[in-house]
Amino acid sequence: MAGRSVVVGVGHYLPERIVPNSEFEKTLDTSDEWIRTRSGIERRHFAADDETTSDLATKAAEAALVDAGLTADDIDAIILATSTADLTFPSAATMVQARLGMTKGFAFDVQAVCAGFVFALGNANALILSGQAKRVLVIGAETFSRIMDWTDRSTCVLFGDGAGALVLEKQEGRGTSDDRGILATDLNSDGRYKDLLYVDGGVSTQSTGHLRMQGNQVFRHAVEKLTKTAEIALERAGLTCDDVDWIVPHQANIRIIQGTAKKMGLPMENVVVTVQDHGNTSAASIPLALSVGKQRGQIKPGDLIVTEAIGGGLAWGAVALRW
Ligand code: ACO
Numbered sequence: 291m292a293g294r295s296v297v298v299g300v301g302h303y304l305p306e307r308i309v310p311n312s313e314f315e316k317t318l319d320t321s322d323e324w325i326r327t328r329s330g331i332e333r334r335h336f337a338a339d340d341e342t343t344s345d346l347a348t349k350a351a352e353a354a355l356v357d358a359g360l361t362a363d364d365i366d367a368i369i370l371a372t373s374t375a376d377l378t379f380p381s382a383a384t385m386v387q388a389r390l391g392m393t394k395g396f397a398f399d400v401q402a403v404c405a406g407f408v409f410a411l412g413n414a415n416a417l418i419l420s421g422q423a424k425r426v427l428v429i430g431a432e433t434f435s436r437i438m439d440w441t442d443r444s445t446c447v448l449f450g451d452g453a454g455a456l457v458l459e460k461q462e463g464r465g466t467s468d469d470r471g472i473l474a475t476d477l478n479s480d481g482r483y484k485d486l487l488y489v490d491g492g493v494s495t496q497s498t499g500h501l502r503m504q505g506n507q508v509f510r511h512a513v514e515k516l517t518k519t520a521e522i523a524l525e526r527a528g529l530t531c532d533d534v535d536w537i538v539p540h541q542a543n544i545r546i547i548q549g550t551a552k553k554m555g556l557p558m559e560n561v562v563v564t565v566q567d568h569g570n571t572s573a574a575s576i577p578l579a580l581s582v583g584k585q586r587g588q589i590k591p592g593d594l595i596v597t598e599a600i601g602g603g604l605a606w607g608a609v610a611l612r613w
Pocket of ligand 1: 328
C-alpha cells in the first residue's frame with residue numbers, strides 16, 4: 291500500500307472578454323497571420339479592470355469543488371500558483387481561502403512563473419504524502435494582461451488571463467504505476483537564465499514593471515528541457531513515453547508543443563491543446579487545459595497524463611499522473 295495524491299475534482303474560469311488577434315492589428319505593426327503561424331494563438335481572454343487574480347482563482351476553485359462534490363470545509367490546504375497576485379501581501383491564496391469561507395487549514399502562493407502549476411502540484415503531493423494535508427486545492431491563476439507592455443508586439447500578443455484548479459485527495463494505492471494519482475514529479479530551475487524572461491519591476495525595485503522576453507532564446511531551451519523533464523518524471527514512475535495517453539503541456543506556443551511531442555515520439559492526437567483559445571496564461575495554462583480536456587471528453591479516468599512546463603527563472607518541470 292502507498293499513499294497517492296489523486297485528482298478528485300477539476301474546474302476553470304475564463305474572464306468574459308475575448309480578444310481576437312485582429313484587435314492588435316489596430317495598434318501594432320502585427321497581423322493575425324503572424325500571430326497564428328508563429329504561436330498558434332487565435333484569441334485570449336482578458337480580465338475586466340476590476341477583476342483580480344484571486345477573483346479568477348476563486349471561481350476556478352469553486353468549480354473544482356463542485357466537480358469533486360466537496361465544500362471548502364473538506365480542504366486542508368490551498369496552494370495557488372501565480373506571478374500576478376492581487377497585492378504584494380497577503381498571498382492571493384489566503385484571499386481565496388477567505389472567499390471560499392474556509393477558516394481552518396493553511397494557504398500560500400507558489401511563484402515559479404509558467405512552471406508554477408507543476409511546482410504547486412509537486413508541493414501539494416509532498417504535503418499529502420508527508421501527512422500534513424489530506425485534501426489540497428491546487429490552483430493556477432494569472433492576470434498577465436496587467437504586466438504587458440502594449441507597445442511591445444513581441445510579447446503582448448502572446449499572453450492571456452485565466453484560472454484552473456484541481457482538488458487532490460489522499461487515497462491508498464498499491465504503489466505501482468497502475469495507481470491513480472500523482473506517480474512522479476521532476477522540478478528544476480537555473481537562475482543564470484534570468485535575463486531571458488523577467489519583469490523589469492517589483493516591490494524591491496519600487497515599480498510594477500512589464501514582462502520582457504527574448505522569445506527565440508526561451509524557445510531554444512524549451513523543447514529540449516521539456517522533453518527531458520517529462521521523460522525523467524515518467525522514468526521515476528517506471529513508465530516511458532509509450533505509456534502516455536495525454537501530454538498536457540504548458541500552452542505557450544504551438545510550435546513548442548509540437549516539437550516536444552515529436553521528440554517524445556507521440557502524435558498530436560495525444561496532446562491536449564488550448565493555446566489557440568487561451569494564449570499563454572502562465573501558471574493557469576495546465577489546469578485550464580486539464581479542465582477543458584476533461585470537458586471535451588479527451589481525458590478519462592485511468593488515463594496516464596504527463597504535464598510539462600517551462601517559464602521565467604528559468605524554471606521547468608513535469609508531473610506524471612494517472613487521472
Ligand atoms: N508581429 C509581427 N512581427 C513580430 C511580432 C509580432 N507580434 N513579434 C515579433 N515580430 C518580429 C520580430 O521583430 C522579428 O523581426 P526581425 O526579424 O525584423 O527582427 C521577427 O518577427 C522574428 O522574431 P523572433 O522572435 O525570432 O520570432 P520567433 O519565430 O522566435 O517567434 C515567439 C517569437 C512567438 C515569441 C517565439 O519565440 C516563442 O514562442 N518563444 C517562447 C516563448 C515561451 O515559451 N515563453 C515561455 C514561458 S512564458 C513565461 O514564463 C511567463
